[in-house]
Amino acid sequence: MTDMKIEDYLAQGGKLTNPSNVPARYRAELMRLMATFVDSELAGAAGFADVINAGPGIKERIAAAKIVMEKTDNADKVLKIMGEFGANTEKYANHHPWADRLPRDADIGTNRTEGDMRLAVFNYPLAGWSDAVVMNLLMGLAVGVQMKEFTGISYAPLAEAFREIAPVEARHAELAAEGLERTSADNRQASVDYWWPRVAASFGKDVSTRATQLEAYGLRKASNADLREEWAATATKALEKFGLTAPKG
Amino acid sequence: MARFHKLTVTDIHKTIRDAVVVTLKPDDPAAFDFTQGQYLTFRRDFDGQELRRSYSICAGRDEGILQVGIKRVEDGAFSTWANEDLKTGDTLEAMEPMGSFFIPLEPGANRHYLGFAGGSGITPVLSIIKTTLAAEPASQFTLVYANKAVNTIMFREELEDLKNRYMGRFNVIHILESDAQEIDLFTGLVDEEKCAQLFKHWIDIQHVDTAFICGPEPMMLGIARALRDHGLDDSRIKFELFASAQPGRAPKKAGKAAKAGNKGTEAVITLDGASRTVSMNGQTSILDTALENQMDAPYACKAGVCSTCRCKVLEGEVDMVANHALEDYEVEQGYVLSCQSFAVSDKVTVDFDQ
Known part of the structure; x- marks a missing residue:
């Protein structure tokens, strides 16, 4: 059997299976992708933890606590894989104040804050229970769309971790929908209007400088714009059930 | 860690x-x-x-x-x-043992597993076969084992013993690259076409629950394609790549250079095959210097714990102020965390591609 370049192997859909056989640049892109997920889950869980007590009833508080616990667990699953590449997992979990948020009216577009890789949307504060539920529904559906990409990723141990994570995250979106059904707060549409563009921005810029390379590495398939469109269609339908509408434009 | x-x-x-x-x-x-x-x-x-x-x-x-x-x-x-x-x-x-080339066992399961091993790729597959047949008394395992010739088959006798011990539950198909066998199908390489033929005549692919593949790159690709063609999606295929070459670890160490003067440092930064020469000062990290110059250098935590921003110093001297992720041997080879590293010498050459 002849030797094959690892780049050619990846371009043909090959899977990598442990840290010793990944090229340096692939390693870096994979680490960045994992850090983005871990930071977003940790920041998401930390932000949501504050909302548990705002739940209107026991059931809601249980659901919120479950979401906080499971998102932290999902972060742990991926952080473990980063650890196999040398990341210091104990320090990593504590190197950043994950509960920190910017002011509600900050406008940072798709930018990250200094020092962590959480998606921009996790830098905005939640404003009470129904606002948290709306955010969780919209973001939960966005994660669902992303998971379809992530479960097919070329680093097999990570693809497997995501296959375990995907149904858990899907359930969080369902819990959000159930929660929304039980809230009748009249500011729900205002929350949708606030979170919609911010969740939409979490799919990244339309023109991504790294897309070609990530695709060649088997770390992504669909474009940011395609994923965002898929989410917008799903989320619009989900909101309709509650008499809510997606903002235009 | x-x-x-x-x-x-x-x-x-x-x-x-x-x-x-x-x-x-x-x-x-x-x-x-x-x-x-x-x-x-x-x-x-x-x-x-x-x-x-x-x-x-x-x-x-x-x-x-x-x-x-x-x-x-x-x-x-x-x-x-x-x-x-x-x-x-x-x-x-x-x-400690690492890797996720396995699926959880269930004593009551009645599954059909299919394993593919190329050469020394048999090693983890053998562990899986022995463990599975012992732990799941109703499950079956079929192994397709590719080798150059009879005398290069690792664990040949051990596999024969397993066949006898688990009569009817364990089956081995040896495919040899250069030695002719009674059946033509069993000679040659295990590629997509060979798999398709095996699935037609010898292996009941419709009833396979999970497949394991361990071998070199071309073999992995061919088998995975054939399995997907026959209805197994990636969640039912376990991969373990035995890469033909582990990434090279050049023994070259970063050379010590003269101490930086007041003129600042000339930095040559290589990323994605392109090298840029930029000037940097002792107060800006290598990572920030690259980012300020519109190079899309990789990073995540910027706190020296995740190692995403790792690069290799090929020339010159840098000071890494914090390191919670790289190990001594990596540092000896010239690797630094670019978010924590500052130029000391007048000229520094770093590479993110190694």
Whole structure:
């Protein structure tokens, strides 16, 4: 059997299976992708933890606590894989104040804050229970769309971790929908209007400088714009059930 | 973070001319409670340079021993040493078992597993076969085992013994590249076409629950394509790549250069095959210098803990102010965390591609 370049192997859909056989640049892109997920889950869980007590009833508080616990667990699953590449997992979990948020009216577009890789949307504060539920529904559906990409990723141990994570995250979106059904707060549409563009921005810029390379590495398939469109269609339908509408434009 | 532990060699024997099976007794047995299909990463110093190599465990979980198979690869310092100089009583250092080349076992399961192994790729697959057949009394396992010739088949006798012990539940198909066999189908390479033929005549692919593939790149691709064509999606295919070449670790160390003057530093930064020469000062990290110059350098935590921003210093001297992720041997080879590293010499050359 002849030797094959690892780049050619990846371009043909090959899977990598442990840290010793990944090229340096692939390693870096994979680490960045994992850090983005871990930071977003940790920041998401930390932000949501504050909302548990705002739940209107026991059931809601249980659901919120479950979401906080499971998102932290999902972060742990991926952080473990980063650890196999040398990341210091104990320090990593504590190197950043994950509960920190910017002011509600900050406008940072798709930018990250200094020092962590959480998606921009996790830098905005939640404003009470129904606002948290709306955010969780919209973001939960966005994660669902992303998971379809992530479960097919070329680093097999990570693809497997995501296959375990995907149904858990899907359930969080369902819990959000159930929660929304039980809230009748009249500011729900205002929350949708606030979170919609911010969740939409979490799919990244339309023109991504790294897309070609990530695709060649088997770390992504669909474009940011395609994923965002898929989410917008799903989320619009989900909101309709509650008499809510997606903002235009 | 995984740590290294000491293990004593209690037995070492040849399985074929250029492969040994090494039995190990760990000082800390609890740390080596492995799952079938996992591997151990060893480290050893060769002429002042630390080498790390991973080898799969070939023992079954229920056997009560820890055993790895090491096939000698051409010019491979570690594998040659293990095959020629390693002896009973020697001490090795290895990290705890790692890897996810397995699926959870269920004693009551009635599954049909299909394994593909190329050459020394048999090592983790053997561990999986032994463990699975013992733990799931109603499950079956079919192994397609690719080798150059009869005399390069690792664990040939052990596989025969397993066939006898698990009559009717374990089946091996040997495919040999150069030795002719009675059935034409069993000669040649295990590629997509060969798999398609096997699925037509010999393997009931419709009833396969999970497939395991372990071998070199082209073999993995061909088999995976054939399996997907026959309805197995990636969640039912387990991969373990035995790459033909582990990434090279050049022994070249970063050369010491003159101390930086007040003029600032000229930095040559290579990323994605392109090199740029930029000027930097002692107060800006290599990472920030790259980012300020519109280079899309990789990073995540910027706190020295995740190692995403790792690069290699090829020339000049840098000061790494914090390091919670790189290990000593990586630092010796010239790797630094670019988010924590500042230029000391007048000229610094770094590479993110190595």
